[in-house]
Amino acid sequence: MSRHRAPSSVTRRGALVAGAAWVAGAFAASSGLGGRWGATAAPSAAPAEALAAAQVPPTPAGTPSTPPTASPTTATATASATFDRTAHSTGEASSPWVVVNKQHPIVPADYEPAQVVRVAGELVSAVAAPDLEALLAHSRDDGVALTLVSGFRTHEYQEQVHRRSVARNGQAGADRYSARAGYSEHQTGLAVDFSSADGSATLSPRFGETDEGLWLAEHAGAHGWLLRYTEADQAVTGYNPxxxxxxxxxxxxxxxxxxxxxPTLEQFFGVSGGPDYA
Ligand SMILES: [Zn+2]
Structure with missing residues (x-):
């Protein structure tokens, strides 16, 4: 499906670098903070919007006459300038932006999503289902055989998962691979674990190199799904990739x-994380 095709890697990298530098400038200009992510508020919108007015051409994003090569950069810069980081809570379990990590357990501990639905055999929060369906349909169109092996997990089930992991790996090992009950994104209903139809790399680091893993890394974001635990961000997320x-x-x-x-929710929202439990 061509509408999901990213621009060439050179173009895309250029757009990302431009976007990152642009936002870094806006952030520094408006917050005056040093190298650390602000522990309190996101930069206020006014200076960033002023900067946007100065740097972004006044052509509205998505105008049909916009040249195709220019629109992604323009749209990206505009989106980052006007993006309201406080539009949703990062602390409420039912929020689409909730940050759950070893410093931030789910509240209340026995939280369950208001409505869960079954997608490809797994339960997910109803709010995440349409984008998941679209992602799976897109992958099928591209000939990629994705499956789901986990979705919503109750507090009780997560307790079993973690206890089994402790028995296998010891507490320290288990804490790098599975969340303690009350600290798992799966309990929000907003997280899923994918695998490939042949199951050969299920929950294995090798999954990242399979056709399915590579496809997800490239396309999941276009459907609103974030690769949450990467090699590079282990210190921030507190989890192995x-x-x-x-x-x-x-x-x-x-x-x-x-x-x-x-790349991480913690950095974007200025929320603490890391490998140690609160
Ligand atoms: Zn998972």
Missing amino acids: EPWHFRWVGVELVAAMAAAGT
């Missing part, structure tokens, strides 16, 4: 994070 674990946050947030050059 999980190329199979994706978190639904919506396409707008994925785009804003890419434009800001911040």
